[in-house]
Amino acid sequence: MSDASYRDAIFSTPLDRVARFSFDEQVVACFPDMIRRSVPGYGQILGMLGVIAERHLRHGAHVYDLGCSLGAVGLALAGRLPADAFRLTGVDLSPAMVSRAGETFATECPEHAIEVVEGDIRTLDYRPSGMIVLNFTLQFLPPADREAVIKALFDALEPGGVLVLSEKIVADDEQENAWLVERYHDFKRANGYSDMEISQKRTALENVLVPDTLAAHHQRLARAGFQRSHTWFQYLNFASIIAFKDA
Ligand SMILES: Nc1ncnc2c1ncn2[C@@H]1O[C@H](C[S@+](CC[C@H]([NH3+])C(=O)[O-])CC(=O)[O-])[C@@H](O)[C@H]1O
Numbered sequence: 122m123s124d125a126s127y128r129d130a131i132f133s134t135p136l137d138r139v140a141r142f143s144f145d146e147q148v149v150a151c152f153p154d155m156i157r158r159s160v161p162g163y164g165q166i167l168g169m170l171g172v173i174a175e176r177h178l179r180h181g182a183h184v185y186d187l188g189c190s191l192g193a194v195g196l197a198l199a200g201r202l203p204a205d206a207f208r209l210t211g212v213d214l215s216p217a218m219v220s221r222a223g224e225t226f227a228t229e230c231p232e233h234a235i236e237v238v239e240g241d242i243r244t245l246d247y248r249p250s251g252m253i254v255l256n257f258t259l260q261f262l263p264p265a266d267r268e269a270v271i272k273a274l275f276d277a278l279e280p281g282g283v284l285v286l287s288e289k290i291v292a293d294d295e296q297e298n299a300w301l302v303e304r305y306h307d308f309k310r311a312n313g314y315s316d317m318e319i320s321q322k323r324t325a326l327e328n329v330l331v332p333d334t335l336a337a338h339h340q341r342l343a344r345a346g347f348q349r350s351h352t353w354f355q356y357l358n359f360a361s362i363i364a365f366k367d368a
């Protein structure tokens with residue numbers, strides 16, 4: 122398969138009926154462009170994941186990248202840490218994503234111990250790990266399934282391990298939320314998306330990407346057993362949390 126990446130124009134023509142958003146071949150082909158133009162702070166978060174791994178990961182520990190898409194998290198870690206510093210398993214439900222990610226690691230960082238597996242993070246048999254990353258993935262699980270996954274990740278983490286959870290969020294306060302969503306749409310417009318693209322994608326994501334509040338995330342992490350969790354990044358209605366399992 123070609124590794125070409127295209128500009129995201131998926132919602133640029135008027136559709137009679139907007140289908141539910143899915144991570145199919147069409148999305149895979151333009152995914153790097155889509156996520157960079159649609160997720161405020163995406164590049165900054167990736168850069169910081171390498172720094173967090175340097176600080177918190179025991180040498181040689183195992184890392185999970187859950188909902189790895191094209192492998193951006195693994196590439197960010199491999200760009201910053203030597204090959205013997207960690208082993209990584211990327212997991213994704215989309216076969217199109219998994220095959221492209223596997224090819225990318227083989228060409229970009231063949232020395233690093235990185236594997237990609239097709240699987241559902243709700244049913245995976247987790248191995249002990251030092252760091253687990255959910256970079257904009259939990260938001261796509263049905264809300265009722267999220268608690269059990271976070272509990273399973275707490276159990277899989279070794280003492281002293283960290284979970285990094287990046288998510289689109291909704292603010293508790295209605296006015297604050299309206300302002301954040303309006304400015305988020307401005308952000309997309311500034312990145313070249315038309316009003317029609319913004320509106321059709323919004324429809325496609327309804328009931329597919331269901332955001333939680335930051336408070337709901339922190340409470341769920343605490344219920345799962347995490348002793349501490351901090352919001353370390355927020356840019357409009359997108360945020361990243363780090364949660365710690367005591368050593
Ligand atoms: N149940 C599931 N099990 C496994 N994977 C899933 C599941 N549900 C959805 N996915 C996968 O989660 C990924 C979410 S994208 C992650 C970006 C990446 N982390 C990045 O840092 O570039 C975020 C976004 O597109 O906003 C997709 O590849 C889905 O196939």
Ligand SMILES: O=C(O)C(=O)Cc1ccccc1
Nearest residue numbers: 155156159160289322323326
């Ligand atoms: O584009 C959006 O509206 C988003 O919320 C971000 C996003 C990015 C990539 C796939 C799905 C959602």
